[in-house]
């Protein structure tokens with residue numbers, strides 16, 4: 112399975128290096144694919160053997176005049192070949208449109224990156240019923256090559272991110288089953304995954320892994336989740 116940590120705007124460069132070192136130790140003892148997405152200023156030439164380090168964001172360019180962004184040149188310095196695209200915080204806080212996200216996707220696909228592509232509905236769409244919700248999520252697949260061989264999709268309901276709220280296990284399984292019909296890419300669940308619910312979520316049909324935010328900030332907790340995945344036969 113795929114166990115991924117999105118560190119968001121947390122940890123210094125120094126702390127990130129210790130974090131990755133610690134996670135790499137437990138990842139090496141596991142059969143899981145482990146990804147860590149540090150803050151951009153913490154990207155570095157890590158000596159991790161098993162952990163794949165990715166970037167939380169980049170602009171679809173080699174370099175140029177894009178203040179505040181980084182491009183391919185800055186990623187290549189550290190051998191980064193994995194990117195998160197479409198995260199709800201970039202869609203809703205930073206205002207990225209589906210059109211721009213699709214452009215970013217096409218660019219990094221062209222560069223052969225592994226892409227962790229995030230989709231998920233806000234609370235009002237969830238409350239509007241399943242049809243409205245699925246329609247909203249479907250629009251997030253527009254312009255995205257769902258058969259890209261290095262694609263990983265993460266379903267992250269916006270209302271479940273950082274809130275402690277999660278859909279029921281039945282709901283996660285149900286939505287994952289629907290989303291698997293749109294793409295056979297590995298499908299992760301994200302949104303308030305923690306040590307106390309990770310095992311149940313990982314056991315669900317059509318859940319191929321987890322994308323963890325706040326609970327992954329503690330290497331020990333994240334390692335426990337990696338171990339849980341090892342304990343589950345899939």
Ligand SMILES: O=C(CO)COP(=O)(O)O
Nearest residue numbers: 117272273302303324325
């Ligand atoms: O956004 C997330 C991972 O990308 C999930 O964040 P939390 O685990 O903090 O809810």
